[in-house]
Amino acid sequence: MGPAIQHFDWASTSVGALSTWSQSLLSYTRMMLTSKQPICFFWGPELLMFFNEAYRPMLGNRAATALGQPFATVWPDVWADVLPLTRSALSGTGVRLEEMPLTMTRRGFEEETFWTFAYTPLWDDDGSIAGLINTPVDATSAVKDREALAKAVADAETMLEEQRHSNRQRMILQRELAHRMKNTLAIVQAIVSQTMKHSQDMETATKRISGRLTALSSAQDLLTETSWSAADIVHVVDSALRPHVDASERVSVTGPHAEISAQQALGISLALHELATNAIKYGALSVPDGRIAIEWLVGSDRTLRFEWRESGGPAVAAGDRKGFGSRLTERIVPAYFSGKAGVHFDPAGVRYLLEGVLQTDDEARGAGL
Structure with a gap:
């Protein structure tokens, strides 16, 4: 220069x-x-x-x-x-x-x-x-480098927070898995022990246990599809009935979609299995002209009225349905809904009425179910 x-x-x-x-x-x-x-x-x-x-x-x-x-x-x-x-x-x-x-x-x-x-x-x-x-x-390079460093620090903090969140979620999932396993094993234990107790011979007990565990497994398959976060009662009913109904016109299902907890989904599945099994043995599904109507109503406060009604089948006496199946449908299942249930032997056929409150999975966890 x-x-x-x-x-x-x-x-x-x-x-x-x-x-x-x-x-x-x-x-x-x-x-x-x-x-x-x-x-x-x-x-x-x-x-x-x-x-x-x-x-x-x-x-x-x-x-x-x-x-x-x-x-x-x-x-x-x-x-x-x-x-x-x-x-x-x-x-x-x-x-x-x-x-x-x-x-x-x-x-x-x-x-x-x-x-x-x-x-x-x-x-x-x-x-x-x-x-x-x-x-x-x-100072352009210094400013850009500082901005890049600040962004890197922010990105690193975001990654760390995501990792912390992931760890928290993993711990929640572990606790949830333990909770699910505990509940499932308790149900399995009850099914096996109570079925054995109320069965006259090993062959009958084996068939009953197999059927009940199959119903439990089907319900869990449905819940796995939704990551055990929730279940739609319509899908639960459809899944539970599918193995038992030989023709769709023999069963009418009426009720709104509603989210229920995983435990309630298992309860309804087991109850429907018991009702359908007994209907095939003794009730409406044991004859060609028998019919079953399933209907439920959900109130604005999420109260549930769930009813199973049989018609066109042979006359059924109360003594035909005693044992663990009755205890399951009338005592265990309604407990999941904080409600009550009963089997009624009307002249037209067997009627099962379940009344309670629907819960989400978070509400069920809060209640310890």
């Missing part, structure tokens, strides 16, 4: 020929050219630009034409941003800014840049302010 300044046609500018320069201007120029710090200064009424080799890369594509040009001409894209600072320096008050954001077009496209710089007044030999000097530091 030394030769470039020496051979520039200063005579055609307001600065005048090199031979006419003041001692102050010559001193500023020598100081700038010998410094390894990027420096530029602006001199004269038009604030013509001088810069050293270290400053040259900051100009980008403007480096070839910037020397001796007015400040506003060299930097039109940031002129409005720095004009108040320029006026302050020219009035005798130096300014310094840290990481000032400036949008520059130095290489044919806009860049978001950040600069730490100071504008300092320059005095001429007569004591008047003739220009200002700028000692800039391009």
Whole structure:
């Protein structure tokens, strides 16, 4: 930049020929050219630009034409941003800014840049302010690196929080699995022990146990599809009846969709298995013309009225249905609904009525079910 300044046609500018320069201007120029710090200064009424080799890369594509040009001409894209600072320096008050954001077009496209710089007044030999000097530091990389680091820290914290959440969920799932297993095993234990107790021989007990465990397994398959979070009573009833009904017109099902807890879904499945099994043995499904109507109502307060009605079958006496099946349908299942249930032997056929309250899985857990 030394030769470039020496051979520039200063005579055609307001600065005048090199031979006419003041001692102050010559001193500023020598100081700038010998410094390894990027420096530029602006001199004269038009604030013509001088810069050293270290400053040259900051100009980008403007480096070839910037020397001796007015400040506003060299930097039109940031002129409005720095004009108040320029006026302050020219009035005798130096300014310094840290990481000032400036949008520059130095290489044919806009860049978001950040600069730490100071504008300092320059005095001429007569004591008047003739220009200002700028000692800039391009802080763009530092700012971008800091922003990237902050984002990385935030991303890491997000990942850690997700991991913590995942760990919490895993622990919840482990507790939930233990809870499910405990309940399931309790049901299995009750089915096996009570069926054995109320069966006359091993063959009968084996058949009854197998049927009840199959019903339990089918209900659990349905719940697995919904991740044990909830079940729709319509789907529960359909799944429980499917293995027992030989023709769809023999069973009518009427009732609204409603979410019930996993434990209640198991209860209804087991109750329907018992009712259907007995209907096949003794009731409406034991004859071709027998019919079954299943209907339930759900109140605005989630109260449930669930009814099974048989018709067209042989007359059935109360003594035909004693044992664990009765205890299951009339005592165990209604407990899941915090309600009551009973089997009634009406003249038209067997009727089973269950009344209680529907629960979500969260409500069931809160109740300890």
